[in-house]
């Protein structure tokens with residue numbers, strides 16, 4: 001018997017990595033009772049039609065196919081299986097993954113699948129292949145499993161990958177699939193983590209997304225994993241999901257030894273909104289921890305969601321302004337997706353969570369957050385992406401806000417509207433300073449922005465020399481991150497336009 005585990009990714013990108021399929025392939029190969037079973041994996045992208053995917057899978061001559069199903073590939077999987085089954089009714093199909101775990105009955109109703117896996121598949125799939133009855137959801141023990149990476153990385157070259165270090169989340173955010181999973185946390189055994197880190201280094205993997213829903217929920221766990229990374233593979237770039245309130249100086253120190261991006265789910269700052277989705281926020285502590293991360297030079301981003309229960313446009317604007325004040329490198333804002341099977345999806349009527357349905361389940365408005373306000377929030381999101389994220393504005397953005405005396409959300413909204421006229425950032429801000437009667441402050445702001453842009457370009461292109469014309473010395477301009485423009489001009493009144501050459505040699509930044 002041959003079984004093929006199928007991944008259908010959204011698009012070609014480093015995080016599009018067939019981890020679930022490889023884990024299942026390894027589990028089948030290691031099952032003593034499945035010595036005669038050959039397991040394989042196949043990868044596709046949403047660009048391929050179900051008939052193209054069905055055609056290629058049929059040519060594989062396997063008799064059993066297992067699919068990892070997510071919200072965005074569910075219809076593609078169902079249509080692919082329908083086509084394959086029509087051509088050969090003897091084929092057998094397995095469906096598993098977050099979408100199946102969330103709404104198993106929807107998949108049962110299709111009548112297409114021979115096995116529906118709710119939760120982990122490493123024990124359930126081999127057991128089913130051996131015709132063992134499963135009365136309880138099968139729980140898998142990491143201590144008994146092998147790494148899926150060895151074979152995968154020997155067969156194909158990947159620049160980036162998903163690295164699972166633990167499974168399960170102790171929190172229960174009402175909008176999240178994870179909240180339906182296990183509350184107990186299972187960690188990959190230490191020796192296996194070390195072997196995997198060594199393998200990633202040998203295979204020159206550049207980017208690693210650490211799969212651990214809240215990496216620092218347990219400080220000891222986080223410190224130990226970071227210690228292993230620093231010892232066995234410090235060269236790659238790592239991305240972690242963390243909780244800001246749980247950060248401390250030792251963790252900051254460890255993260256600062258790595259090239260790392262930390263992503264923080266803030267979602268909203270409003271107490272009522274957060275309570276409705278089983279979250280909370282200590283606003284003072286959150287800001288204090290963000291300042292601490294900034295002082296260590298860490299790269300961190302903040303996620304926000306608009307359209308949650310009780311959310312309003314006013315509350316959303318406050319959340320955006322607060323997020324900017326926390327000084328992150330990027331702010332990622334999303335409209336709420338009411339994912340099937342989550343706690344929120346079960347309260348659609350109670351909380352008027354009208355949504356577009358499959359595949360995005362994006363909110364479409366309610367009495368708190370009408371459609372017109374959702375449109376406005378989307379526009380502010382666009383302004384934030386263009387003016388803050390793409391521009392990498394975090395070093396200078398709060399100085400600009402202080403000088404103009406406007407909240408970030410107002411500037412994002414104005415930029416989103418102006419941007420339709422293709423106004424660039426310098427042109428837009430020059431106009432804003434002129435309109436506010438503060439044109440005299442803009443010269444030094446412009447130099448601060450140009451200096452930030454040039455330093456960023458130098459850091460991302462080591463060995464390349466960049467030229468920039470500034471009205472003050474770069475190290476003097478850096479003071480603007482901590483002070484207001486008026487005080488700066490009083491301290492440094494003399495202005496002289498001069499060209500500077502900037503180069504980063506991989507270790508130090510040189511300014512001539």
Ligand code: SF4
Nearest residue numbers: 169171173176178213
């Ligand atoms: S949003 Fe994050 S913290 Fe909340 S349940 Fe999901 S994974 Fe856990």
